[in-house]
Amino acid sequence: MADGAGLPPGEPVLSVRDLVMHFPIRRGLLRRRVGAVRAVDGVSFDILPGETLGLVGESGCGKSTVGRSVLRLYDITSGSIRLEGTEIGRMSQSRLRRLRPRMQMVFQDPMASLDPRMTVESIIREPLDEHTGLSAREKRERVAELMDAVGLNRRFAARYPHAFSGGQRQRIGIARALALNPRFVVCDEPIAALDVSIQAQVVNLLEDLQERFGLTYLFISHDLSMVRHIAGRVAVMYLGRIVESAPREALYADPLHPYTQALLSAVPEPDPALARSRRRIVLRGDVPSPANPPRGCNFSTRCPAVMPICREVDPLSQEVAPGRTVACHLHGPLAARTPNPVRETTRAPEAPSIPAGIPGDETPGQTPTRSVP
Amino acid sequence: MTDAASDPPAPGAREAAPPAGPAAATIAPAPALSASSDARLELAGSSQWRDVWRQFRTHRGALLGLFFLLFVTLFCIFGPWLWQVAPNALDVRNKDLRPVYSWLWNGDARASWSHPLGTDQLGRDLLAQLIAGGRVSLAVGWTAMLLAMLIGTLVGVLAGYFRRLDGLLMRFTDLVLALPILPLLLVVMLLFRDPLRAAFGPQTGIFILIVSVIGVTSWMQTARIVRGDVMALKEREFVLAARSIGTPARRMIPRHILPNVLSPIMVSATLGLASAIITESALSFLGLGFPSDFPTWGKLLFDATDRMADFPERVLWPGLAISLTVLSVNYIGDGLRDALDPRIRGR
Numbered sequence: 001m002a003d004g005a006g007l008p009p010g011e012p013v014l015s016v017r018d019l020v021m022h023f024p025i026r027r028g029l030l031r032r033r034v035g036a037v038r039a040v041d042g043v044s045f046d047i048l049p050g051e052t053l054g055l056v057g058e059s060g061c062g063k064s065t066v067g068r069s070v071l072r073l074y075d076i077t078s079g080s081i082r083l084e085g086t087e088i089g090r091m092s093q094s095r096l097r098r099l100r101p102r103m104q105m106v107f108q109d110p111m112a113s114l115d116p117r118m119t120v121e122s123i124i125r126e127p128l129d130e131h132t133g134l135s136a137r138e139k140r141e142r143v144a145e146l147m148d149a150v151g152l153n154r155r156f157a158a159r160y161p162h163a164f165s166g167g168q169r170q171r172i173g174i175a176r177a178l179a180l181n182p183r184f185v186v187c188d189e190p191i192a193a194l195d196v197s198i199q200a201q202v203v204n205l206l207e208d209l210q211e212r213f214g215l216t217y218l219f220i221s222h223d224l225s226m227v228r229h230i231a232g233r234v235a236v237m238y239l240g241r242i243v244e245s246a247p248r249e250a251l252y253a254d255p256l257h258p259y260t261q262a263l264l265s266a267v268p269e270p271d272p273a274l275a276r277s278r279r280r281i282v283l284r285g286d287v288p289s290p291a292n293p294p295r296g297c298n299f300s301t302r303c304p305a306v307m308p309i310c311r312e313v314d315p316l317s318q319e320v321a322p323g324r325t326v327a328c329h330l331h332g333p334l335a336a337r338t339p340n341p342v343r344e345t346t347r348a349p350e351a352p353s354i355p356a357g358i359p360g361d362e363t364p365g366q367t368p369t370r371s372v373p
Numbered sequence: 374m375t376d377a378a379s380d381p382p383a384p385g386a387r388e389a390a391p392p393a394g395p396a397a398a399t400i401a402p403a404p405a406l407s408a409s410s411d412a413r414l415e416l417a418g419s420s421q422w423r424d425v426w427r428q429f430r431t432h433r434g435a436l437l438g439l440f441f442l443l444f445v446t447l448f449c450i451f452g453p454w455l456w457q458v459a460p461n462a463l464d465v466r467n468k469d470l471r472p473v474y475s476w477l478w479n480g481d482a483r484a485s486w487s488h489p490l491g492t493d494q495l496g497r498d499l500l501a502q503l504i505a506g507g508r509v510s511l512a513v514g515w516t517a518m519l520l521a522m523l524i525g526t527l528v529g530v531l532a533g534y535f536r537r538l539d540g541l542l543m544r545f546t547d548l549v550l551a552l553p554i555l556p557l558l559l560v561v562m563l564l565f566r567d568p569l570r571a572a573f574g575p576q577t578g579i580f581i582l583i584v585s586v587i588g589v590t591s592w593m594q595t596a597r598i599v600r601g602d603v604m605a606l607k608e609r610e611f612v613l614a615a616r617s618i619g620t621p622a623r624r625m626i627p628r629h630i631l632p633n634v635l636s637p638i639m640v641s642a643t644l645g646l647a648s649a650i651i652t653e654s655a656l657s658f659l660g661l662g663f664p665s666d667f668p669t670w671g672k673l674l675f676d677a678t679d680r681m682a683d684f685p686e687r688v689l690w691p692g693l694a695i696s697l698t699v700l701s702v703n704y705i706g707d708g709l710r711d712a713l714d715p716r717i718r719g720r
Contacts, residue, residue, distance in 0.1 A: 068613075071617055073613060073616055073617055094621075096619075097619040097621070100617070100618060100619035101619075104617065104618075105614065105617045107610045107613070107614055108610070109610055112609055112610040112611065113610035113611050113613075113614050114611055114614075115611045115615075115628075115629050115632075115633070116611075116633070116715060116716055117629075117632040117633055117635075117714075117715060118628075118629075118632075119421075126615065126618055126620065126628075127618045127619075130618055130619055130620055130624075131618075131619065158421075160715035160716070162715065162716045173614070176614070176618075
């Protein structure tokens with residue numbers, strides 16, 4: 001079995017290619033499939049060992065779905081997910097179970113992610129029960145170690161989650177995720193439900209644990225300043241796509257995609273002098289429904305720099321600098337304008353590329369654009 | 374577990390490593406704990422049930438209910454040794470006796486200390502009949518309730534957890550729910566009474582028949598409630614977390630799903646016990662239950678309704694026994710539900 005320790009340097013821990021996760025919309029008496037919510041629509045990224053990839057975007061853009069999909073908590077629609085060289089995108093859940101110890105997750109809501117009927121000890125012990133053959137005494141020892149590692153008092157092991165504060169609960173969740181020595185941890189907005197004063201503690205804890213255990217994080221958040229603090233590389237998502245992906249410094253210093261620029265301009269500036277001189281980009285309109293994304297570029301309905309081509313052709317992701325990709329016509333070479341034929345047929349039914357020989361033919365892929373306003 | 378073995382930092386070594394980074398000092402003030410903390414950890418299992426009992430005791434109704442139920446159960450189990458009058462022995466000369474306490478307001482009432490609660494029109498002792506009837510009623514009530522809970526929980530959990538089974542199982546539940554129960558009971562009794570009697574003897578045969586008929590016709594409400602709760606639970610993040618750990622369904626259900634649907638099951642169990650006792654009474658009343666010389670609380674009650682005005686005690690005692698048992702079980706269920714919920718327990 002390929003192990004992270006045995007990977008050649010520079011080989012990613014997680015490599016995702018064209019990840020697609022569509023949730024079917026069913027209507028009517030017979031629950032016929034009338035369309036799909038395109039929560040994740042062709043996402044690709046790599047995460048190197050020991051690295052933190054920050055995944056940012058506004059709510060509803062599919063960040064959490066990406067996080068859950070790469071752990072195969074959903075059965076993905078298509079695409080490839082390689083964990084340490086092993087393809088897990090199509091693996092059955094029973095075979096996947098043996099790989100679960102390598103990848104774990106820290107959940108968003110610490111109130112909801114802990115079973116209210118279990119004691120802290122049994123919550124942290126569950127992964128050990130599932131995947132190890134340790135004796136009861138060894139498990140207890142390990143639980144105590146984990147509680148120390150996340151800064152929880154060992155004496156609280158027999159208590160129930162409701163007796164803890166939000167920050168402490170999140171520590172319980174982190175301890176559970178670390179119980180099996182994973183190499184890769186998805187942090188799904190681990191700080192979104194916490195007090196600002198607690199957020200810093202939890203983020204510092206995550207950084208500290210990363211350093212100690214050599215963890216690799218996919219850090220999902222809508223908090224740009226927090227991502228700037230923890231992530232080495234940042235990917236910006238909009239409506240199921242990654243629109244820009246870049247090293248942290250480059251992205252924050254010089255955002256290329258108009259959406260990234262708008263996002264960064266919304267981060268409050270503590271210095272009043274600078275704040276006054278700053279140009280704030282206010283996006284108009286709403287995020288289009290992921291069940292019915294616009295034709296051409298997903299961002300074309302709200303983009304301040306929209307061009308006619310943006311409403312026609314979907315921009316491909318282009319590497320504009322080493323390690324830096326943008327999906328925008330402003331930055332892509334002319335080659336990007338050649339549309340992807342597959343995407344054209346699924347996303348623009350009235351495009352001339354569709355053969356006109358089948359009038360009135362309503363394939364499932366076409367109906368949503370018509371029936372859903 | 375190839376990982377743990379080949380990972381450079383072994384589990385023990387990892388935690389032993391000195392905390393690196395500036396954050397460690399501020400956020401992980403793990404106090405050096407002595408062996409006493411380990412002792413606390415080991416106590417966790419046993420003290421949990423002590424906590425449950427402590428919370429249960431604070432519910433006065435539940436405690437009273439528990440005492441009453443214990444009393445009734447012990448009374449029915451050990452009663453025949455204390456009161457050695459056969460429940461179906463006919464004492465024709467002493468028929469229609471009033472209970473001894475009627476002397477309190479009527480000095481020349483027909484009563485006798487040999488039959489303290491009086492006798493019926495055939496001279497059968499009411500106290501002995503209450504004891505014998507209680508045995509049957511309680512046994513029928515508990516067994517039928519447990520059977521109904523078993524079927525209802527099973528159907529509800531399977532339908533709620535496995536989406537593929539949902540349609541099939543819930544339409545089946547609707548089907549059973551739509552059946553007219555009484556005609557169904559008549560047919561079932563007619564069809565199966567004699568074969569079961571032949572196989573298990575008259576009493577056991579009819580007991581099995583009644584218990585299974587009541588159980589099989591009263592699980593649907595439980596199934597529906599449980600299904601709804603399981604479906605809601607399934608979307609909670611802690612179930613997702615367990616899935617990300619790799620917990621398979623066969624351990625997910627007993628570990629995460631069942632403990633969290635305990636409250637609705639408990640509530641419908643207490644209601645189920647009550648309705649099982651009452652259904653058995655109704656069956657006996659229709660002549661479909663136990664044979665006529667075989668007392669149950671429901672049967673005593675219905676036998677006495679004809680002359681209720683003259684002999685109110687014959688209705689009062691079995692009626693009181695049924696209602697108080699049902700009430701106490703309801704209270705116990707209430708108290709138990711609170712006691713088993715760790716969120717309420719701490720308060």
